[in-house]
Amino acid sequence: ARDQVQVAGSSTVLPYASIVAEAFGENFGFPTPVVESGGSSAGLRRFCEGVGENTLDIANASRAIRAGEIEECAANGVDDIIEVRIGYDGIVFASQQTGPAFTAFEPSDLFNALGARVLVDGELVENPHTQWSDFNGDLPAVDIAAFIPGTNHGTREVFEEQVIAAGCEATGAFQAMIDSGMSEDEAEDACLAVRSDGVAVDITGDYTETLARIDSNPNGVGVFGLSFYENNTDVLKVATMSGVAPSTETIASGEYPVSRPLFFYIKGAHIGVIPGLKEYASFFVSDDIAGPNGPLADYGLVSDPELASVQETVENEVDMTE
Amino acid sequence: MNDMRLSERDVDMTDVKIAARGVQVFYGDNHAIKDVDVNIVDKTVTAFIGPSGCGKSTFLRCINRMNDTIPIARVEGEILIDAEDIYDRRVDPVQLRAKVGMVFQKPNPFPKSIYDNVAYGPKIHGLAKDKADLDAIVEDSLRKAALWDEVKDRLDAAGTGLSGGQQQRLCIARAVATSPEILLMDEPCSALDPIATDQVENLIHDLRRNFSVVIVTHSMSQASRVSQKTAYFHLGELVEYDDTAEIFTNPKDERTENYITGRIG
Amino acid sequence: MNDMRLSERDVDMTDVKIAARGVQVFYGDNHAIKDVDVNIVDKTVTAFIGPSGCGKSTFLRCINRMNDTIPIARVEGEILIDAEDIYDRRVDPVQLRAKVGMVFQKPNPFPKSIYDNVAYGPKIHGLAKDKADLDAIVEDSLRKAALWDEVKDRLDAAGTGLSGGQQQRLCIARAVATSPEILLMDEPCSALDPIATDQVENLIHDLRRNFSVVIVTHSMSQASRVSQKTAYFHLGELVEYDDTAEIFTNPKDERTENYITGRIG
């Protein structure tokens, strides 16, 4: 019989989960939980495969579970799911420490640099920009090269919604699209299209890949998680967004605009069956761990301002599907 | 499993040991043996003669079913050994080949030591009681094949490092070591000097006392020296089969006569 | 390049083509050829005879440096062809072997078609002007080797699918196709029937008009038929070397005499 908690899912949540699992194993009588990576999608897929010993107890996810997935879960008998939001992941733009100074971005800059169709002199055109200074004189006159999360990454969604879409609106491109006769939905989609001429490079791997690519390209700007940046401040130079520097505080307060919530999902049916499951979940969201002064925050997780209600959810095993 | 073993019987010279009935062999489309009927007598040396490429080796390989290993070869008709069809489904070719030994035309020693080459057969057939027995068999076989003196000091050397004639004798020794009832020899003396040839011929003579020997040879003189019966093949057909003396002195078929009288070997 | 070619001379029978001086061959510790001195005359057929394992093939392989391919073989002494030491550092074995052709004891056709087997040599030496020329060479060589009639309809069939004797003739055809100045033949007729043997002997006779031929044979009659000179080897030593007629009628050495008179072949 299995006697350790089995966790899988998002590789963004993995570092936090491993910190917790390690501390949990050190301090409790239960074996250290096994935390797998492999992506939110694969994690949830296996989570929803059914109940039983050789299925997951917890799925980590860097996005909320989707309705379709809940249905699929239910179809397989997983109908008691507890959703736990553990905090927020800040998303930052950074470049080589010794490279050109990209120290202040507005969403509109990024849209102008990376959008497929942008507004130039009031006209919607295929993105003609080759250098940052083409559209913003404050930015350095170097070739645009951006390493953005691939379309399989949860971060991509945030990047699209909170940076590109915001930029689209800010530059007036959105309005221009509506004016050109597009429906709102079409315009939104058009806004989110990223240019495909090799200027914006999708990264399907992890942040270390982005870092390596920036290393070999002095003009590159990359998208990172806050915690990743905080561990590499000696080589990375971070950019402010709308004048706000990213930090756990500015993100928690909502000043820094680009962040996303992180979750894990507990299989209710396994509570009381898998030893240590409930304890692990409670330990995870306890103030000692997930609080603003806990090790997770130290590592770069933006602590959830509503941590107390999350703790309650876990304590009462609140089924999200009901 | 039906145990249809070939039983041993006491037979005299006129006993038919191997009987071929309407044997045909095809290599793909090439019709290599055409409708051969022959009765090979026990305790006799039978010589197969005929021009190169006429199907002697092919027919010889039929007798112990070595043709099974050539994917494109197809055998029709029946071959009876001790009145039992060797192409019968119940016959185990392995058992057949243990009984019908073969020396191939091209010497093909195993890439092993000389000793192991000879000892292999006795080992797998369990012919030796112990190591000393095996040693005795090996020595005896090598002596019979007239190779012992040349290799007795280097039994551990590789069999493939021998000279052409030595390899051929090694293969004879290997075949003799398993004491087969029938020994098929495909030009066993082709690479041998007169003295070694003489010794091998003596061996054949000795073997004949208990076993049947079928030998392919290109040397008319050898055929007449060692064999009691001779079969002449021509272009896949068995043209003539008779007592050796008869064939050489009084061939019935013109083709045989032409071949014999053109004798040079 | 200094074109210091030896111009062709009209040579009479006494011209020395190959001269061996104190040749020793070792296979590891095995002393296979012991201090052999011999002068092989141009435009002559020289026969090597001797018991199996006495070193005939080994010595033959020395003459075109085929022993280079056996890692454990070591050759000492010198062999001169046209007065040039073939073991000289400047000599390219490839050029040597083009000049000194060889037919091996065990037929070793390439796993290619019959045509390609024969055409291989002319192709690499650039002997044919065009395809038609090549076809002519192939046909001519196969005819010389007395194989043409048997294979003319299946030149595209694999050379390995031939009978033993056919393979041997194929190897002869292959060697003849490159028109070497010296042809070394290691028991070229061992697997051949009398008629084919006759044809090959005629070939040797023809070749002799322009080239030197060295032939290893176990058949005394063949040696006396085809050769003008005969060398008798015994246990790695060259015991006697003389005119063939002399050797066969009046051997000087006792060992030679014993071997000759024990004649059976």
Next chain:
Amino acid sequence: MPLIWLLAAIAVLAAAGMVLGRRRALASAGGDHRVLHSLPSYYGTNVALFAAAPALLVMAAWIVVQPLYVESRVATLIPQAEYSDEGELSLIMSDVRRVADGLNQAIRSGAISAEEVRDMRADVTDVRDRLAQIGIAVGSEVEQTTLTAAQQYRTLDGRGNVAMAVFVLLLAVGGFVWTLMKTDKDYRARNSVENAILTILVAASTVAILTTFGIIMSMLFETVNFFRQYPASEFFFSTTWDPSFSGRGGSSELGIIPLLWGTLYISLIALLVAVPIGLFSAIYLSEYAGKKFRSIAKPLLEVLAGIPTIVYGLFALITVGPLLRDAIASPLGLGTSASSVMTAGLVMGVMLIPFVSSLSDDIINAVPQAMRDGSLGLGATQSETIKQVVVPAALPGIVGAILLAASRAIGETMIVVLGAGAAARLDLNPFEAMTTVTVKIVSQLTGDTDFSSPETLVAFALGLTLFVITLGLNVLALYIVRKYREQYE
């Protein structure tokens, strides 16, 4: 450990069979093994085989079936009211098993006596606590139903184990005696043993078929799901690959063509690197190199196949990519991308060298020396011999090695991701970033997208399509090899 004892008993029986079978055969032959049909050892092996093999097979089956049976019996003890579906029942059952295992372990360690366990009642003893004391963690409080079920589980399981032991032993003894009785000098022991071995060989070769079947089955369902959500014609014929994360407005474009193109292009370049280098290395190793050099160089080259692909990936990303860009692509105006088909292809080619070199070397080495002698004797140079005789004779093996290398190239991810990027593109320029089917299978499967959306399910369709395409290529390869095969001797 009754299982160990059972296995030991079977082993002993087999060993005895080894000896007795041999002895009996010899006895029947009056001690002269020459009249035996087969070698004496075959008689021994035969008895051992018939004693052990059926028993072990039955045992394996029993071990699989018994828990299923016991659980279905025990499950009837759980009131219907306690669970609503199979999944929950299975969870309750796993709790039962955990408790039963815990109790067993407790008895074994001597903490609780067997009687105590039999009489244990949940309302009297805090089972969870008792178990916790000896270091066995149970998820929740143990209720009476669970405890009863666990006790029943233990009883049934115990009985099952005893029954298995008895039955298996009987079978072993039966097989032993039966074959031993049959053993006499005419018994065809070798054929019997060889048939058994042949069965094993056949079974082994069905593994490959089963694997294929398994692969198809495990992907078919989700592939069908995918095609329900996404038009097949778009998938097969669209020339754009552009999934969107959220799939908003159905804006994902999932055409396989650019991915296939990338796969072919990168594999082709990789093979263009690996095949010549590998083949020349193999030739040099087997035909020219000395024994010493060969025995060192060959394993060294094989290390290339063992270096984790991430190292190659980083090599491509950090060293080769920028080098190619700065030295070739930029000056020629072929693009400024550091990741390119060329980069990934070159680096992957290096990884594939040993696949070609080592396997080909073995095959070339196996070509008989007589072939080389034949050619050298005609005055061919060594290289002519190699090119025209040795390599053609070794061709089937070499083609096998190349196919293996090609297969690896198609299946590689890390080098492509880091070397060629992740952007799907249909382009002829080898200095452009492209990507392969495999990369997309991995990235779509391990991403954060909705697992029931076409963006994730496409991975299965990609996998299955790739499977079918490579199957076609392999059929072609087989056909070509058959045509040009040269068999020596």
Next chain:
Amino acid sequence: MTDATAPAPGARSRVGQGSLLRQDTRTIKRNAAENRFRIYGLTAICIGILMLVFLLTSILSNGLSSFRQTTIQVPVTLVADRLDPEGNRDPAEMARVTTFGYAPLLRDALVGTIADAGIETELDAGDIADIVSDESVAQLRNFVLANPDLLGQTMPVEVLASGRIDGFFKGRVTYATAELDQNISPEQLRLAEALKAEGLLATGFNFDFFTAPDASVTRPEAAGLGVAILGSLYMMLVVLALALPIGVAASIYLEEFAPQNRFTDLVEVNISNLAAVPSIVFGILGLAVFINFAGLPQSAPIVGGLVLTLMTLPTIIIATRAALKAVPPSIRDAALGVGASKMQTVFHHVLPLAMPGILTGTIIGLAQALGETAPLLLIGMVAFVREYPDAPWEGGLFDPATALPVQIYNFTQRSDPAFVERASGAIIVLLLFLFLMNLAAILLRRRFERRW
């Protein structure tokens, strides 16, 4: 060419007329081709070996430092009433004090030590505590729980220095980078240097790297390969025990026994096709068949081993079949001719001659299996696992474990730069592992090699 003699029958434009000491034009050309060919071969090998040297150098230069580790000696006073509030020395009670409770002890001990050593520093207690690893409190707690009677005494404890301090002594971290680094300050580096001068800080062989389990992202200095090595070992045991025999058996059947027909062709094509299946697909298969269908546990080496077995099989089969095919038929004839059965022929003669090829296939197959991550992803072995699996005979094959390539993959994904060194170190260990595993095969192969 002087054409003195009359053209003899068959005397065409002959080759090799003239002195052997002079090469004719054609021979010179052919020899040039020969030399070129030879040089190609040598170049090919050199390219391969050069690449290898390059890759190995970069791995070694990055990774060798992970075999050394910096530690700090601190005498810690085990304050009894903090660690055992109840005062009854009951381990169960004492376990209630979590690692958080131990942190102040260690911090105080460090500050005390520094003061005792007379080192001046402007750092506050928190920053001082940051120079040791987070792992040390867990070390301390385990130590206390194991020896409750030592409470109240002052024990010299050797704790790990934090990753940045460790990196400083390996040259990865400098004062310049520390300036920019949020996680370390130059002042802390100065303190570390002072400690070193006092002999309290030392860098020694990192034995734990080979034995310790993985550690979380915040403790690169504590991360080890113990679980991964065990997991890889277990999986390789499974692969070796299954893939080699099954692969060889299948090849023997297909090459020597199977009738030549459509079905065998199908199997043959099928096997080469399996070789082309991306490894992650084997993961999908493993998840579906071994975990969901057969009910085997997740993250278990047994499942990993089975999946890798299926993945390696095609490689071994293709290599073995090629090697079997290369054995000349005359050898088979010879054995069959003396009355050996087909089975005996194969096992006594053909198989030994095919051995080099089989061993090569095994080497390459195992190398592939040992280095794979993707198929393990879906069966749960790409994971953070800290518990060692049991011994194989105690069911350890069914316990969760990771594998070396997984650990490498995980290390490379982590944000702390100290993991780069660990990843390279793990690669070195992987290569050593591979070499050891293949040593037997390489030696055997040398013995079996022969020409005929």
